[in-house]
Amino acid sequence: MIKAIEVLEKAREEKISLGAFNVGNLAIAKAVIEEAQERNTPVIVQMSPNETEYFGMDNFLDVVSNLRQKADVPIITNLDHGADLISCQKAIEAGFDMVHFDGSSLPYEENVKIAKILVEEAHSKDVLVEGELDKILGSSEVHDQGGEITQDFYTDPRMASEFVSATGIDTLAVFVGNKHGTYPDPLRIDLLRLEEIRKSTSCFLCLHGGSGVEAQDIKKASCFVNKINVNTELRIAYKETLENVLRGTDDLAIYKIMPPVIAAVKRVVGEKIDLFSCQELKAQEKVQEETQEEFQNIGKNLGEDYEI
Numbered sequence: 001m002i003k004a005i006e007v008l009e010k011a012r013e014e015k016i017s018l019g020a021f022n023v024g025n026l027a028i029a030k031a032v033i034e035e036a037q038e039r040n041t042p043v044i045v046q047m048s049p050n051e052t053e054y055f056g057m058d059n060f061l062d063v064v065s066n067l068r069q070k071a072d073v074p075i076i077t078n079l080d081h082g083a084d085l086i087s088c089q090k091a092i093e094a095g096f097d098m099v100h101f102d103g104s105s106l107p108y109e110e111n112v113k114i115a116k117i118l119v120e121e122a123h124s125k126d127v128l129v130e131g132e133l134d135k136i137l138g139s140s141e142v143h144d145q146g147g148e149i150t151q152d153f154y155t156d157p158r159m160a161s162e163f164v165s166a167t168g169i170d171t172l173a174v175f176v177g178n179k180h181g182t183y184p185d186p187l188r189i190d191l192l193r194l195e196e197i198r199k200s201t202s203c204f205l206c207l208h209g210g211s212g213v214e215a216q217d218i219k220k221a222s223c224f225v226n227k228i229n230v231n232t233e234l235r236i237a238y239k240e241t242l243e244n245v246l247r248g249t250d251d252l253a254i255y256k257i258m259p260p261v262i263a264a265v266k267r268v269v270g271e272k273i274d275l276f277s278c279q280e281l282k283a284q285e286k287v288q289e290e291t292q293e294e295f296q297n298i299g300k301n302l303g304e305d306y307e308i
C-alpha cells in the first residue's frame with residue numbers, strides 16, 4: 001500500500017498540487033475517483049465533520065477502499081477540519097491516510113499542544129497531519145456578499161515557520177485570502193505572501209477555498225502549495241444538475257437520474273486537476289530564460305564582430 005507522504009512528495013517533484021475533494025456521498029466519491037483514474041492523477045478524497053456525520057466515517061472508508069481497488073492511481077483519504085483531538089484520533093484509528101486538525105480557534109499554545117500529540121500518534125501509523133494556525137474564513141456555500149477580506153488575518157511567514165517547528169506537522173493550511181465558498185467576484189490571493197510562506201518552511205502547504213479564488217491565482221499558487229481543497233463547486237454542480245434532471249424527467253430510478261449528476265461533478269474535478277499544475281508556468285519560465293540567454297549570446301557575438 002502506497003504511503004500518503006510518498007504521493008505528496010512525487011507530486012511536488014512533478015510540480016503539481018494534489019486536488020483534495022470533499023466527498024459528501026457515494027455519487028461524489030464515484031465522480032472524483034473516476035475522474036482521477038481517467039486523468040491518471042492521484043487525488044485526495046476528504047470529509048468534513050458534518051459530512052462525516054451524514055455519510056459515516058466507516059461507510060466513507062469502505063466506499064473509498066472499494067473504489068480505489070479498481071483505480072490505478074493513488075487515492076488518499078483525509079479528515080478535513082477535524083475540530084478536536086478525539087475526532088482526529090478516531091480518524092487515525094479508523095484508517096485515514098491524513099488528518100487535518102483545525103485548532104485555529106484555540107489559543108496558540110493549546111493548538112500546538114494538541115497538534116503535537118496528534119503528530120506523534122499519526123506518524124506511528126504513517127498518517128500525515130495538517131495543522132491550521134490562522135482561521136480560514138468563510139464556509140463552503142454560495143455567498144452573495146462578504147468577499148472583502150482584511151489582510152490582518154493572513155498567515156505570517158515567520159509564525160508559520162515557528163508553528164511547523166513547534167508541532168512537527170507535515171502540512172500547513174495557509175490563509176492568504178482564500179476564503180471558503182464562492183463570492184460575487186472571484187477572490188484574489190496574496191501570492192507574494194504565499195511565496196514568503198513557501199520560503200519560510202519546507203513542510204507541505206495546503207490552500208483551502210479552491211472554489212472561490214480567481215483561476216489564474218490558483219494556477220500560480222499551485223507553484224507554492226501541495227494540496228488544494230475544493231468543496232463548494234462540487235456541491236453546486238451536484239445540486240444544480242440534480243435539480244435540472246428532476247425537472248426534466250418522470251424517471252424514478254436512481255440509476256437513471258444520477259449519471260448526469262456524476263458527469264457534472266466529474267467535469268469540475270477535471271477542470272480543477274488541470275488548474276492545479278505548475279508545469280506550464282515552469283515551462284514558460286524556462287523558455288523565457290532560454291530566449292533571454294539566446295539574446296545575450298547574440299549581443300555578445302555582435303560585440304565580438306565589431307571588435308574584429
Ligand SMILES: [Zn+2]
Nearest residue numbers: 136208209229
Ligand atoms: Zn477548509
